[in-house]
Amino acid sequence: xxxxxxxxxxxxxxxxxxxxxxxxxxxxxxxxxxxxxxxxxxxxxxxxxxxxxxxxxxxxxxxxxxxxxxxxxxxxxxxxxxxxxxxxxxxxxxxxxxxxxxxxxxxxxxxxxxxxxxxxxxxxxxxxxxxxxxxxxxxxxxxxxxxxx
Amino acid sequence: xxxxxxxxxxxxxxxxxxxxxxxxxxxxxxxxxxxxxxxxxxxxxxxxxxxxxxxxxxxxxxxxxxxxxxxxxxxxxxxxxxxxxxxxxxxxxxxxxxxxxxxxxxxxxxxxxxxxxxxxxxxxxxxxxxxxxxxxxxxxxxxxxxxxx
DNA sequence: TGTTAATGGTTAATTGTCGAAACTATTTTA
DNA sequence: TAAAATAGTTTCGACAATTAACCATTAACA
Numbered sequence: 001x002x003x004x005x006x007x008x009x010x011x012x013x014x015x016x017x018x019x020x021x022x023x024x025x026x027x028x029x030x031x032x033x034x035x036x037x038x039x040x041x042x043x044x045x046x047x048x049x050x051x052x053x054x055x056x057x058x059x060x061x062x063x064x065x066x067x068x069x070x071x072x073x074x075x076x077x078x079x080x081x082x083x084x085x086x087x088x089x090x091x092x093x094x095x096x097x098x099x100x101x102x103x104x105x106x107x108x109x110x111x112x113x114x115x116x117x118x119x120x121x122x123x124x125x126x127x128x129x130x131x132x133x134x135x136x137x138x139x140x141x142x143x144x145x146x147x148x149x
Numbered sequence: 150x151x152x153x154x155x156x157x158x159x160x161x162x163x164x165x166x167x168x169x170x171x172x173x174x175x176x177x178x179x180x181x182x183x184x185x186x187x188x189x190x191x192x193x194x195x196x197x198x199x200x201x202x203x204x205x206x207x208x209x210x211x212x213x214x215x216x217x218x219x220x221x222x223x224x225x226x227x228x229x230x231x232x233x234x235x236x237x238x239x240x241x242x243x244x245x246x247x248x249x250x251x252x253x254x255x256x257x258x259x260x261x262x263x264x265x266x267x268x269x270x271x272x273x274x275x276x277x278x279x280x281x282x283x284x285x286x287x288x289x290x291x292x293x294x295x296x297x298x
Numbered sequence: 299t300g301t302t303a304a305t306g307g308t309t310a311a312t313t314g315t316c317g318a319a320a321c322t323a324t325t326t327t328a
Numbered sequence: 329t330a331a332a333a334t335a336g337t338t339t340c341g342a343c344a345a346t347t348a349a350c351c352a353t354t355a356a357c358a
Contacts, residue, residue, distance in 0.1 A: 044344095046344085070345070070346090071345065073345080073346070073347085074344070074345050074346075077344075077345085078344080096353075097352080097353055097354085098352065098353045099353095
């Protein structure tokens, strides 16, 4: 077995273990967020993700649509709902009057703080069984993944 | 700073880098699967996930509903569609006639083989820039995550 | 400079998916 | 044997997503 064959076997192995791990993990997180977001704050998980993106600086309908890979009208409607809920505000950019800037309100920020705080607690609790080395390896792995995205 | 404070800082760090990495990564995968599943095979990503679960042994409506955390009627309807598409078959378990066993048809299996093959190729290509050590660390991390789920 | 194209966003109409409630059928339990 | 629990489906209402058409603004260019 030559070098490249061996390394491609490793790759394949990584991909396979990925499929056994990521989907259930993501699902757990999804379920947890839903519990907090829906039951405590009465917003859907999708709305949570929109708020999350706005908080991270995606401040227009187009940017959100691109980030979430759904249509602009769909975003526009969700934004409508979140505006009426008082969680975000629209404001027109004087530099480019086509651009409608989106920002979290104080309420929106407070809600996100609460959900993130809660989720972080939960995730920390979930990861607690791991050893310090495993935590370290996990962090490094994610750093290297982030690098290639 | 005592021992437990330091380790909880590490945990928090892991959680934070997680949030910067996972959602965009998952989105990329989602987009890729959609490209293959929708454009080549004309099924939705959600349908793909149902087929994936069936393939992995979740062979009843209830098991799928539990695994995906959505209602049984929703699953039942999706299953309906996939049956009419000829991708899965329902069969009644003679041992327990309430239980409707779900199985992929030859077509369904072929479709999943194709999507998985394609996706694996794509993921391997995506992970290729990583060094052998990084791949190794990634695999280990996912093994340890799998352990605690 | 004035027309055209591109960008950013919304509205309207349609489709599709999900969930709750109600139902049938089967099996388990008391 | 009657009641309860389990497995699945059907119906119906609510919500979310898409496409097409639209308005406003800015950029491109002939």
